[in-house]
Amino acid sequence: MKTSSAKFEANQRNWILVDAENQVLGRLAGRIAVQLRGKHLPHFTPHVDMGSFVVVVNAEKVKLTGNKWDQKVYYRHSGYMGGVKATTARKMNIENPERMIRLAVWGMLPKNRLGRKLLKKLKIYTGANHPHEAQQPVPAVF
Numbered sequence: 001m002k003t004s005s006a007k008f009e010a011n012q013r014n015w016i017l018v019d020a021e022n023q024v025l026g027r028l029a030g031r032i033a034v035q036l037r038g039k040h041l042p043h044f045t046p047h048v049d050m051g052s053f054v055v056v057v058n059a060e061k062v063k064l065t066g067n068k069w070d071q072k073v074y075y076r077h078s079g080y081m082g083g084v085k086a087t088t089a090r091k092m093n094i095e096n097p098e099r100m101i102r103l104a105v106w107g108m109l110p111k112n113r114l115g116r117k118l119l120k121k122l123k124i125y126t127g128a129n130h131p132h133e134a135q136q137p138v139p140a141v142f
Contacts, residue, residue, distance in 0.1 A: 006045040014052040017130075017137035020101065021061040028062065029104035031142050036109065036118045049117055055137050056124045060097040064089055074103065098124040 016035055020028055034040055038050030064072065072089040092100050101124050109115040123132060 004043075006043050006048050006050060008048055008050075015132065015135040015137035016052050016054050016140045018054060018056045018140045018142070019058055019128075020056050021058040023062055023142070025062050025064055025100065025104050028142070029101065029108055031140075032056065032101075032105050032122065033108035035140070036105070036121055047114065049114060051118060051121065053121045053123065053132075053135070053137075054140075055130050055132050056101060056122070057128050057130055058126070059101050059124050060093060060126045062093075062097065062101065069093075074100075097126055 018028070018032060032054050035054050036051040038044050038048075038052070041050055044050060069090040070088055074087045074089070074092055076085050076087075077083050078085070087095075089100065102119070102122065105122060106115070106119055109118050123130065
């Protein structure tokens, strides 16, 4: 028995189209992270970028369960003393819904060079239109 190791082949990448309308944020982010990493493939290798490109549309129509629209708070820090900024999920969905999905997916990816590379394959858009029609993305079934 020999162990085979997967190699990077850019020509085998797929493009997947995900409609975020009426999808629960955390469950959607988990499924997107699996597609980005390539964990759905039988020859998955943890240290190799084997995943697909993922295009998410209708980012502003994502759902949160319970009272999370008002209770979930996103924090960021400017680096200066007293520079903590807090934003609720409701306000972030109005101002920048793409960021809300990106942060949820980033929380489910590895925090290293590979994770940063994987996050670049995630394309998020508000509304149903996106500029990746030439890549012929396949609609995902979640």
